Amino acid sequence: MLENLKKEVFEANKLLPYYNLVTLTWGNVSALDKEKKLIVIKPSGVDYDEMKPEDMVVVDFDGKVVEGSLKPSSDTPTHIELYKAFKDIGAVVHTHSAWATSWAQSGRSIPCYGTTHADYMYGAVPCARPLTDDEIKENYEKNTGLVIIETFKNMDYNAVPAVLCTNHGPFAWGKTAKKAVENSVVLEEIAKMAYRTERINTDVKEAKQSILDKHYFRKHGKNAYYGQ
Amino acid sequence: MLENLKKEVFEANKLLPYYNLVTLTWGNVSALDKEKKLIVIKPSGVDYDEMKPEDMVVVDFDGKVVEGSLKPSSDTPTHIELYKAFKDIGAVVHTHSAWATSWAQSGRSIPCYGTTHADYMYGAVPCARPLTDDEIKENYEKNTGLVIIETFKNMDYNAVPAVLCTNHGPFAWGKTAKKAVENSVVLEEIAKMAYRTERINTDVKEAKQSILDKHYFRKHGKNAYYGQ
Amino acid sequence: MLENLKKEVFEANKLLPYYNLVTLTWGNVSALDKEKKLIVIKPSGVDYDEMKPEDMVVVDFDGKVVEGSLKPSSDTPTHIELYKAFKDIGAVVHTHSAWATSWAQSGRSIPCYGTTHADYMYGAVPCARPLTDDEIKENYEKNTGLVIIETFKNMDYNAVPAVLCTNHGPFAWGKTAKKAVENSVVLEEIAKMAYRTERINTDVKEAKQSILDKHYFRKHGKNAYYGQ
Amino acid sequence: MLENLKKEVFEANKLLPYYNLVTLTWGNVSALDKEKKLIVIKPSGVDYDEMKPEDMVVVDFDGKVVEGSLKPSSDTPTHIELYKAFKDIGAVVHTHSAWATSWAQSGRSIPCYGTTHADYMYGAVPCARPLTDDEIKENYEKNTGLVIIETFKNMDYNAVPAVLCTNHGPFAWGKTAKKAVENSVVLEEIAKMAYRTERINTDVKEAKQSILDKHYFRKHGKNAYYGQ
Numbered sequence: 001m002l003e004n005l006k007k008e009v010f011e012a013n014k015l016l017p018y019y020n021l022v023t024l025t026w027g028n029v030s031a032l033d034k035e036k037k038l039i040v041i042k043p044s045g046v047d048y049d050e051m052k053p054e055d056m057v058v059v060d061f062d063g064k065v066v067e068g069s070l071k072p073s074s075d076t077p078t079h080i081e082l083y084k085a086f087k088d089i090g091a092v093v094h095t096h097s098a099w100a101t102s103w104a105q106s107g108r109s110i111p112c113y114g115t116t117h118a119d120y121m122y123g124a125v126p127c128a129r130p131l132t133d134d135e136i137k138e139n140y141e142k143n144t145g146l147v148i149i150e151t152f153k154n155m156d157y158n159a160v161p162a163v164l165c166t167n168h169g170p171f172a173w174g175k176t177a178k179k180a181v182e183n184s185v186v187l188e189e190i191a192k193m194a195y196r197t198e199r200i201n202t203d204v205k206e207a208k209q210s211i212l213d214k215h216y217f218r219k220h221g222k223n224a225y226y227g228q
Numbered sequence: 229m230l231e232n233l234k235k236e237v238f239e240a241n242k243l244l245p246y247y248n249l250v251t252l253t254w255g256n257v258s259a260l261d262k263e264k265k266l267i268v269i270k271p272s273g274v275d276y277d278e279m280k281p282e283d284m285v286v287v288d289f290d291g292k293v294v295e296g297s298l299k300p301s302s303d304t305p306t307h308i309e310l311y312k313a314f315k316d317i318g319a320v321v322h323t324h325s326a327w328a329t330s331w332a333q334s335g336r337s338i339p340c341y342g343t344t345h346a347d348y349m350y351g352a353v354p355c356a357r358p359l360t361d362d363e364i365k366e367n368y369e370k371n372t373g374l375v376i377i378e379t380f381k382n383m384d385y386n387a388v389p390a391v392l393c394t395n396h397g398p399f400a401w402g403k404t405a406k407k408a409v410e411n412s413v414v415l416e417e418i419a420k421m422a423y424r425t426e427r428i429n430t431d432v433k434e435a436k437q438s439i440l441d442k443h444y445f446r447k448h449g450k451n452a453y454y455g456q
Numbered sequence: 457m458l459e460n461l462k463k464e465v466f467e468a469n470k471l472l473p474y475y476n477l478v479t480l481t482w483g484n485v486s487a488l489d490k491e492k493k494l495i496v497i498k499p500s501g502v503d504y505d506e507m508k509p510e511d512m513v514v515v516d517f518d519g520k521v522v523e524g525s526l527k528p529s530s531d532t533p534t535h536i537e538l539y540k541a542f543k544d545i546g547a548v549v550h551t552h553s554a555w556a557t558s559w560a561q562s563g564r565s566i567p568c569y570g571t572t573h574a575d576y577m578y579g580a581v582p583c584a585r586p587l588t589d590d591e592i593k594e595n596y597e598k599n600t601g602l603v604i605i606e607t608f609k610n611m612d613y614n615a616v617p618a619v620l621c622t623n624h625g626p627f628a629w630g631k632t633a634k635k636a637v638e639n640s641v642v643l644e645e646i647a648k649m650a651y652r653t654e655r656i657n658t659d660v661k662e663a664k665q666s667i668l669d670k671h672y673f674r675k676h677g678k679n680a681y682y683g684q
Numbered sequence: 685m686l687e688n689l690k691k692e693v694f695e696a697n698k699l700l701p702y703y704n705l706v707t708l709t710w711g712n713v714s715a716l717d718k719e720k721k722l723i724v725i726k727p728s729g730v731d732y733d734e735m736k737p738e739d740m741v742v743v744d745f746d747g748k749v750v751e752g753s754l755k756p757s758s759d760t761p762t763h764i765e766l767y768k769a770f771k772d773i774g775a776v777v778h779t780h781s782a783w784a785t786s787w788a789q790s791g792r793s794i795p796c797y798g799t800t801h802a803d804y805m806y807g808a809v810p811c812a813r814p815l816t817d818d819e820i821k822e823n824y825e826k827n828t829g830l831v832i833i834e835t836f837k838n839m840d841y842n843a844v845p846a847v848l849c850t851n852h853g854p855f856a857w858g859k860t861a862k863k864a865v866e867n868s869v870v871l872e873e874i875a876k877m878a879y880r881t882e883r884i885n886t887d888v889k890e891a892k893q894s895i896l897d898k899h900y901f902r903k904h905g906k907n908a909y910y911g912q
Contacts, residue, residue, distance in 0.1 A: 023641060023642075023645050024638065024641060024642070026572070043684065044682055044683050044684060045682055045683030045684055046684065070684055071683075071684055074674065074681060074682045096571075096572045098645065098648055098649055098652070099652070101570065101572060101649055102649045102652035102653045102656055103656055104570065105569040105570040105649060105650075105653040105660070105663075106569075106653045106656035106657035106660050107657060107660065108656055108657055113333040113334075113395065114329065114332065114333040114395040114396055114397070115324075115395060115396045115397065116254070116324045116329060116397065130664075133664070133666040136666040136667060136669075136670050137666060137670070140670050140674075167569065167570040167571060167663045167664075167667050168570055168571045169570070169571065169572065182252065185251060185252060186251075186252070189251050189326065192326055193326055193329055193330045193333060194333075195652060195655070195656060196326070196327070196330035196423060197330045197333040197334045198656075199423065199427070199655070200330055200331055200334035200336055200423060200426075201334035201335060201336055204333070204334050204335065207333075207395045208358075208361070208395075210361040210364040210365060211364060211395050213364075214364050214365070214368050218302065218368075225302060226272055226273055226302045227272050227273030227299075228271065228272060228273055228274065228298055228299055341789040341790075341851065342785065342788065342789040342851040342852055342853070343780075343851060343852045343853065344710070344780045344785060344853065410708065413707060413708060414707075414708070417707050417782065420782055421782055421785055421786045421789060422789075424782070424783070424786035424879060425786045425789040425790045427879065427883070428786055428787055428790035428792055428879060428882075429790035429791060429792055432789070432790050432791065435789075435851045436814075436817070436851075438817040438820040438821060439820060439851050441820075442820050442821070442824050446758065446824075453758060454728055454729055454758045455728050455729030455755075456727065456728060456729055456730065456754055456755055479869060479870075479873050480866065480869060480870070482800065499912065500910055500911050500912060501910055501911030501912055502912065526912055527911075527912055530902065530909060530910045552799075552800045554873065554876055554877055554880070555880070557798065557800060557877055558877045558880035558881045558884060559884055560798065561797040561798040561877060561878075561881040561888070561891075562797075562881045562884035562885035562888050563885060563888065564884055564885055586892075589892070589894040592894040592895060592897075592898050593894060593898070596898050596902075623797065623798040623799060623891045623892075623895050624798055624799045625798070625799065625800065651880060651883065651884060654884075655883070
């Protein structure tokens with residue numbers, strides 16, 4: 001079942017090492033079949049090189065394995081919460097990519113310092129609050145999802161398709177698996193450049209609203225004019 | 229039409245990923261046919277891997293597409309202004325290369341700290357002033373070009389063939405597309421080394437004038453003696 | 457003799473350049489045959505590209521070469537001490553990988569700033585005390601091992617399978633040669649991210665105990681649920 | 685003439701891009717035929733990819749081209765001075781490798797912070813004093829050599845086979861072209877690690893003398909025991 005989606009998820013997972021977003025097995029991509037409410041996700045702890053499309057695991061919204069002989073990613077409950085709350089998204093990516101994870105470990109949101117950021121993310125990439133000890137002890141992965149959702153209570157998850165989890169690392173999402181990976185690539189690049197920007201000029205200010213508006217809406221929405 | 233120039237522009241665009249100057253589709257090269265006053269430029273948002281020479285777009289100085297089935301780079305109006313003002317140049321490159329973009333985001337010019345810089349750029353690489361809200365809202369890409377030209381009001385664009393646009397990224401230029409890409413490579417390398425130089429010695433001073441003179445004129449002008 | 461173990465050690469040594477953990481010949485992997493109390497180790501100063509499985513050297517616990525025409529790694533006495541004291545381990549890796557070595561040169565332990573670290577190491581990676589002049593002058597390599605063991609006097613070497621030697625570089629270990637190399641890969645990655653984390657937020661605190669517990673025991677021990 | 689030496693110099697020049705020590709054409713290797721007092725050196729400004737062994741240029745100690753249809757590296761007079769003063773060396777390498785050049789631009793010597801450094805260089809890698817305006821204006825390349833020699837007035841060039849030229853970049857040397865390139869690789873690696881070491885611990889001290897003695901003499905001199 002869901003052979004096309006499995007292939008899509010498989011290929012998106014292979015993009016993680018291609019874009020240098022993962023070390024060892026530290027990352028996973030899932031995608032959603034919206035009609036069937038089924039999620040296809042990478043199996044847990046399997047090497048990207050040894051993985052085959054048919055190894056992708058199908059789970060339902062309760063996390064129950066519907067098809068597949070392998071265990072799904074241990075982060076599956078986080079992915080499920082995101083699909084339940086963010087109705088427009090079709091795919092989720094989690095990695096420990098080095099620059100974004102360093103920001104997550106530092107507990108800071110990534111300010112928007114320029115157009116590279118504004119082209120994809122309409123404002124700072126937020127760092128979610130730390131989980132409480134109780135949230136960590138029980139249902140940790142589910143609570144990770146809930147805290148991400150809490151972070152976006154007053155934000156548009158379509159306009160900022162990524163988040164940092166304190167002491168952990170980034171999640172990103174998008175309409176398709178490929179688009180969610182692309183957002184992960186962008187996040188890593190802007191995390192790197194924001195780090196360097198703050199060192200070059202310790203008094204640097206965020207880019208102003210007009211830059212954000214121009215670049216974000218040059219690429220998004222009904223007045224977009226970037227691309228074909 | 230302009231088949232040779234299309235091939236030259238195509239190949240120069242392919243050099244951007246080769247030299248690690250671009251992520252995703254974030255960069256474009258154009259070149260000018262001086263007699264016909266026509267510009268050949270990369271199509272907007274197209275992957276470097278999927279691009280073919282015949283996909284290059286031909287536009288005139290008003291930005292009108294003269295030949296090509298794809299839309300030209302959204303940065304085309306910036307390129308056009310540069311060709312109109314900088315009479316000696318034959319090609320323009322724009323990227324979001326990580327080191328140069330970090331300097332651009334910080335709003336600082338890149339000081340000349342050594343001979344690697346002086347071999348190619350006769351003095352600091354300037355950071356153009358931020359655009360005003362009005363300049364951003366209307367004709368943004370054209371105004372980006374105009375602010376670059378303003379920056380070079382009292383400078384020789386041949387002697388410093390690159391600029392940083394605040395909150396955005398670098399532009400570079402040259403006689404040919406290949407030479408303009410080469411200047412982008414140099415810019416990225418000196419941006420990286422200037423960053424590290426300032427960290428190693430927080431009191432570092434710019435290289436003195438005699439170093440600039442010796443190295444720049446070793447490679448440029450009638451007394452040059454570098455190369456074959 | 458020990459053909460399988462030689463092959464395993466050979467392949468693990470080849471992983472060092474694959475994972476960018478070594479420059480030139482700066483690293484070595486050994487593994488232990490527990491029954492025979494014999495160690496298989498890389499020959500000293502031999503290029504990874506020119507090395508063959510049969511070049512691996514077999515030594516006993518006194519450092520005597522039991523088989524092999526080449527000299528064993530000059531770090532062999534350090535490996536031996538670790539095998540003698542750390543009864544559960546089956547392999548040892550030493551490199552001069554750049555990030556971990558920079559921490560070692562700075563004389564600082566690597567704090568646990570997040571889950572990437574906690575997934576593999578249950579707490580800070582300790583930096584062993586500097587050797588005294590006498591410890592350096594006589595039996596330097598053996599004393600390097602003894603100081604590592606001293607560092608773990610009140611620590612569980614299974615739970616933190618790596619150490620930094622002041623002014624020198626890292627050692628890591630594991631049940632198998634492949635696992636010990638994996639721990640070296642992890643160490644390098646967390647060394648890099650800890651460096652950046654401290655720069656992004658100069659007031660950053662270590663991850664709290666509940667994070668350590670959740671992530672370490674998600675992957676280790678009888679309640680582990682990561683992987684297949 | 686000197687076909688073997690030309691091949692050696694050619695291959696050593698090809699190692700520069702292999703080890704990521706050069707961007708574009710920014711580096712050159714030469715070697716000396718001691719009996720004939722002739723130097724074989726890379727031609728000026730030629731791409732490493734297009735270069736052939738027969739393109740290597742033969743010059744005498746006056747810098748006169750004895751054989752070869754191309755112009756020798758513009759840095760040839762620096763190489764010549766080094767061969768004239770440092771009697772034991774057989775090869776010289778100059779690059780603009782990014783980490784070593786950043787130290788050179790900062791005007792600081794690279795302190796010895798650990799064993800990676802001490803394995804190859806017996807103490808800090810010195811930064812030569814800046815050239816005076818007069819030294820820059822006339823016979824710049826020759827004076828670059830003379831200032832390097834001045835730097836080693838009270839130092840052993842065999843024990844520290846590398847130098848940084850202020851505002852410029854590194855030179856390294858050795859008995860053979862391959863060994864001189866190896867010293868350039870080491871220099872770049874220790875420059876990188878020293879940079880990071882100073883950031884991780886702003887109060888870090890240089891490695892003590894006993895570390896220097898142990899590691900340097902483990903690899904050099906009559907009591908060496910590293911390698912085969």
